[in-house]
Amino acid sequence: MESRYAVVHYAEIGLKGHNRGFFERTLARRIQERLQDVGPASVERLPGRLLVRLPRPIPETAWVERLRTVFGIAYFAPTIPAPKDLATLTEIVLRHLPSEPVPSFRIRASRADKSFPFTSQEIERHIGAAVQRQTGWRVNLSEPAWEAYIEIAYNTALVSFARHRGPGGLPVGVSGRVGLLLSGGIDSPVAGYFMLKRGCEVIPIHFHSGPFGDWAASEAKATAIVRRLRPYGMAPWLHIVPIGEPQRAIVLAAPAPYRLILYRRLMVRVAEELTRREGGLALVTGDSLGQVASQTLESLAAIEDAATMPILRPLIGMDKVEIIERARAIGTYDLSIMPGEECCQFLMPPKVVTRPSVEAVREIEARVEIEALVRQALDQAMRVPVGEAASVLLPDAHGSEHPRGA
Structure with a gap:
């Protein structure tokens, strides 16, 4: 008809x-x-x-x-x-x-x-x-x-x-603006989807390990994910933040088990400032309680201690199977599993603390010039327009590049 x-x-x-x-x-x-x-x-x-x-x-x-x-x-x-x-x-x-x-x-x-x-x-x-x-x-x-x-x-x-x-929920724009910490993984795109469904304008913020590691593939994958979510109302731009140098500074000053927590506290501080510049009122992450070492209650509390904005976690009670099912339904799963190193994989310590106390984390972070590292990351951040219909080059399973529609 x-x-x-x-x-x-x-x-x-x-x-x-x-x-x-x-x-x-x-x-x-x-x-x-x-x-x-x-x-x-x-x-x-x-x-x-x-x-x-x-x-x-x-x-x-x-x-x-x-x-x-x-x-x-x-x-x-x-x-x-x-x-x-x-x-x-x-x-x-x-x-x-x-x-x-x-x-x-x-x-x-x-x-x-x-x-x-x-x-x-x-x-x-x-x-x-x-x-x-x-x-x-x-x-x-x-x-x-x-x-x-x-x-x-x-x-x-x-x-x-x-x-x-239809998809239900509330129209995008009625619930304010939030900043999404968008990795190249499976979870954070789904978290962004659910915040769009609750009527939020979602500003994606992607951190990569540049100038070290395979940062170009990470950036391309994040861009493709944003394009895939554009029809649902995702913002038509992406903040890209290289934090390889700040990560290296943390490695030199902090015990290995605490480095991942400090990386994430750094990203929270940077994402807050970028979100504030966009008129946003909260941050969004793809955390699911207990899924990995950095998502225990103690780790989440230690990371959130660095924030002044609320941190929203729409996936907190979902298991991995539920998250993957939703990622497949909205079309981000195939993009998320493409090769591409996440920033927290760069200089990943062999062992991660799972029950950190906020006091211990603060004491260790005091050895790092955290404010200077935040400024360094913000100085290198880029706000990149993201089209809806363009294709990006992503490496396939064999390492060769090919256009991937988003």
Whole structure:
């Protein structure tokens, strides 16, 4: 089916009170941004839903591809606006019956405008009887093979023939801005996804071991991950911070088991300043409790001690299998497992302390000129634009480079 209209339903936004209009307007803006490559969209706010209109019809697959990545949408459907007239609605349904017979069907109606002279059940029975007379198909109210949806809004009626689930959550932009410590691993991209789902603008910040190690592959992989998350609303730029020199300074001054904790405290301080410059209010990490040595409660407390902003950890209660499943679903998993050294792998000590005390960490960090290292990292940080459709060169499993769409 081709259509220039789609009806969009939200769920969580419907629970809002006097500020619901703000959420609806933000959702409308995000929909327009997501559809801009197929034409300028207008969005009309109807009670409990939005009506999206494009200047020309597009295939249903194009609607699905774009709107399924817009947070705030519960479900949506390409639709046909129609007069609020039962005979006209019946004629539209009959005109759009499947070309091949189906084993069963169902008509579903809802009536926001209670002044319409027919109830939802009466609409369903009337149109369903017309379909049966014309086709002989069987009605199945629980698991139909084909459905038609009739919505009686206040100023129009809407006829749809397929509903598609959206990602849910809140539209990006209603919950403030956060900085994401984006490694090249599996977890942090998923953490960024979940913060986008909660309505945050997410600013990705990637640390690599430059000028040492395989920093170029690490940077390319992080860029590809950001591009993959752009349709969900990730910021169109990436902060890249080389910290190889500060890491080397920490190695010279700190006992080996504490170095990883000090690396991460350094990154928290740098990420805070970059986030603050972007107007952000919190940091986000991909920590999952107990997954690795640096993610015990004691280690997390020692790292967070360096922060002045809240550190949000949306994956804290998820296990690795759950995180991988989500990474596969959003398309970041294959990118995350590509070769590319993470900054904390550079100068990784053979043994990492798992139960550090905050006091011990502070005492060891005092041997390091931490403020000077933070300034050094910030001086080398770059804010790099990230496109949505470009490809990057990533090494494959055999070490050769090839373009990888993001």
